[in-house]
Amino acid sequence: MAAKAAAAPVAELTGPLAGLKEKFGEAVKPGDFEGVVINHDRLVEVATYIRDELGYDYLTSVTGVDYLAQNEMEVVYHVLNTRAGGAPLVFKARTPRENAVVPSLITVWPGADFQEREAWDLLGIKFEGHPYLKRILMWEGFSGHPLRKDWKEAYYEQDVKPFDSRWPGGHHRRAEDRVPYADNVNFPADFDPTVYTAQADAAVYERFKNYEVDERGQFVPKEAVKDENGNGKFQEYLETDELVVNLGPQHPSTHGVFRMVVALDGEKIMHLEPVMGYLHRNHEKIGERNTYIQNMPFTDRLDYLSSMSNNFGYALAVEKLMKVTPPERAEYIRVIMAELTRICNHVWAIGFLLNDLGAFFTPALYAIEERELILDLFEAVSGSRMMCNYFRFGGVARDLPVGWLETCRELVFNRLPKKVDELDYFLSENEIIRARCEGSGVLTGDDAVKYSTAGPVLRASGVAYDVRRAEPYSIYERFEFDVAVRNHGDVYDRYLIRLDEVRQSLRILQQALNQIPEKGEIQAGKKQYSARVPAGQAYGRVEGPKGELGFYVVSDGTANPYRYHIRAPSFINLTALGPMSVGQKIADAVIILGSIDIVLGETDR
Amino acid sequence: MSQAEPFPNDPMVPPELSSNVFISTIDKFYNWGRKRSMWPMMFGLACCAIEMICVAAGRYDLARFGAELMRPSPRQADLMIVSGTVTKKMVPTIVRLYNQMPEPKYVLSMGACATSGGPFKEGYNVVSGIDKFLPVDVYVPGCPPKPEALLQGLLKLFEKIEKQSIRDVAWYRKTAIEAVPVPVLGPDLIDMRRAMEIREMSQSPVEPAADPAQA
């Protein structure tokens, strides 16, 4: 793990990395972390070798770090071996800050697509060879790359929190009163809004090569995509029209503020472009200003359906740096919370997939009923239904209240197993569900790995990769459970796998509830308001309900993370949305999206 | 119509119906009908939207207040519940949706984010409160507000509606109600109502007044 190495730089490359040095010589250097720095001239070559010869077939995270003092940009890659499991392999490429360029690895791991675009958008790192290097979270035309350390937003006060004083002169001063425009905006000098033409949408439509905007502002095909018989590309027997449809950002089926732009031929999808960022809340920028512990409640708001899992991932990453381990009882409490969260999330996902299928809200009401019962448990321990903010570095915030375990046991042993069977009984064999879901939105196992999908999406395509097994964290190696796998990779399997996972979670919960020590510490060391985190870098990951949720934290030894990046499964899983939907009917795009199960708070961060 | 009196003995009304006839003012009747069929727009922005869905579900049962019909189309909605963080990228869409809603329409700002930017206020892509663009009728504090709080917000809105009179509400006047100009995504979010001001300021930037208390 990266954290360990940070203190003591590795002089020699060992393990899988030893061969790299031999093969590529000076292009590969050991870093001051457990991993290598690769000269960017040969990055693609070395990456291909890492994929093919070392077996790291899955690119999990790509991000950048801006080292302002060194005048350097660093691109950090974490890759995984889905067959052998184990810790991720870390490698970096470095480039000067001005005109930061590294080659794109999209040809080696197509899953790099969105993450490279994100690094370009937020950090201004150019990825040479990326086919569509446009902003992804902000809009095209926005000025500056906000995650750069020298980029300041309008409400900027100070580099790090806590701010000296929010009460100069003993009274509060509103942010609006401090800034020139009395609002959260900044404009470049000599900017004239009256003559400005927005580029935000034009950049999206650029992807639709065969289309253009005509004089009425309508979106029309440049030349009709038709064969010699005058038929559309997909429809063989029908005369069809091509048109481009926007679904979202306000659309009931997009599960929030997500937008899909689709080019249709009749009803068939010819191209689908996901557009996101409508809920980009600048989590990482704010996170780099917060103290470590202040970030905990912010993680709740990532995947707001499963706040406990998010807490878990972040706590793990920081604990790696601090080298603390929670006491026994706290570990059990954590696992119990994480698995309850998974159940919560999956029943919700099933309910809403059924909504998308047209069974409007009846199954969802049943799903929400169970979720409410679990939320009651969360509220009892943390004081909040959704935003639990319950984990601390080295433990959890409070002990379980009296009677909590009994209520939980009742739910886990008696009620939930029956309710899962009930959902299964009423839904799984339903003729309409099967007719709509079977065979639609197929993602093969190879593609699932290629596009870096994670969680249920990956496992429904026959890849048995689960972080709880591949690199067990916390106390997961103590429990007996199966990694749920399904093999067809269609919407139906992605529905079924969620039922399977709920059942496995119940198994883990039952064991944990039987084994949890009656009494004990819940926090290693003293409770602290500010965590002392040694310099270094760590990547903490958990198997969240949506897939691998990773936190990449770089500490410079101060009270605030220097870099704080989230590998969001909802975001990266969307890479596969386009390929899965092309050739399907437009109505199926809705259920394919539903079967990926995204939460916008996490997608856009 | 709780305060309405049973109709007194009137020869025009047969005695067996006299306890079934009520007199009231047109305002009371009009407002009673409106507030008991307040259809919200099916429109979620962020975490708060999840609590909004929970309010609509079985346990909190929004249907008790006649507001369970969430309409995906703004044309059929009376109430916009701004449930979550309003980002700069999203706000043009929100304003456009608001403009598409027919009068009478109301805006309920749910949660800290919609009210002021909340925990994300300092963010570069966050609008510090939907009231920078739309007129808000009810603010519901919380992050997220508990379902009970949202229901109370709805009841507060009902109170507001009860006070309105058909004689002076804006939507029966001859003068047209102006649409809110849709903001534009430029180098930053451009509020078109302030376009001239932005042009002037970006040419000759002025520092904001110093904090009087600090001076």
Ligand code: SF4
């Ligand atoms: S107020 Fe809180 S819960 Fe609501 S959208 Fe904002 S962060 Fe989420």
